[in-house]
Amino acid sequence: MRLAELSERSGVAIATIKYYLREGLLPPGHRVSATTADYDDGHLRRLRLVRAMIQVGQVGQVPVATVREVLRHVDDDSLGRTIRLGTAQWALPEEPGPGDQQGDDEAVVTARAEVGVLGWSTARELGDLSPVHRSLVAWVATLIRLGHPWDAALMAPYARLMHQAAVRDLDLVEAYPSEAQKAEAAVAAAILFQPVLKALHRLAQEEESARRYGLS
Numbered sequence: 001m002r003l004a005e006l007s008e009r010s011g012v013a014i015a016t017i018k019y020y021l022r023e024g025l026l027p028p029g030h031r032v033s034a035t036t037a038d039y040d041d042g043h044l045r046r047l048r049l050v051r052a053m054i055q056v057g058q059v060g061q062v063p064v065a066t067v068r069e070v071l072r073h074v075d076d077d078s079l080g081r082t083i084r085l086g087t088a089q090w091a092l093p094e095e096p097g098p099g100d101q102q103g104d105d106e107a108v109v110t111a112r113a114e115v116g117v118l119g120w121s122t123a124r125e126l127g128d129l130s131p132v133h134r135s136l137v138a139w140v141a142t143l144i145r146l147g148h149p150w151d152a153a154l155m156a157p158y159a160r161l162m163h164q165a166a167v168r169d170l171d172l173v174e175a176y177p178s179e180a181q182k183a184e185a186a187v188a189a190a191i192l193f194q195p196v197l198k199a200l201h202r203l204a205q206e207e208e209s210a211r212r213y214g215l216s
Helices: 001-010 013-020 041-058 065-072 081-090 105-114 122-127 133-144 152-173 179-213
Strands: none
Touching: 001 013, 001 041, 013 041, 013 152, 041 065, 041 179, 065 081, 065 179, 081 133, 081 179, 105 133, 105 152, 105 179, 122 133
8 A cells, every 4th residue: 555545544644654654663665666655554553553552552642762662672573472572561661650669678578579479480580670560569569558458368369360361362462473463462452451451340340339239
């Protein structure tokens, strides 16, 4: 397809597509003349992913530099699948949290210990190298500081539910034919599915509350 058709099919203005091309967020088209290039479904798929990151993101709009970093990992054929998916997702910004509370105070030490006994060996091995692990430890430490009981026994049932969700996520990812498409799908899921899961969780709480206590 030509640039005009790519714009029409994606809903993205031609000027914006040209900007993404200049910034390296979208690979160049297949040159057919000095002034004309063709684009394919891969460009359309990548364009939709870029728009999802920039327009939606996990915490609002994601900076172009961050999008470029994520896509660098997505396109890195030298990485194994686990590292490729992980580094691409690690490059995404985390939701605003309680701050980088990764010192050695009692609450953080306790939180690390509680998170460490969930049974996830990779999480234990990576530890604070993972921004997601650091975020979880910070949140658990905050709960402990505020006097809310939140230990491994309470977390374990939620962890099992999240593992089931992760299995479903990767089942969907594996349906894509290429490694780059798998990585793109994983990033898109992190950006777009998590708000859906959060909303489903809240709706489920409303349903269970009405079931237990009625609507009065």
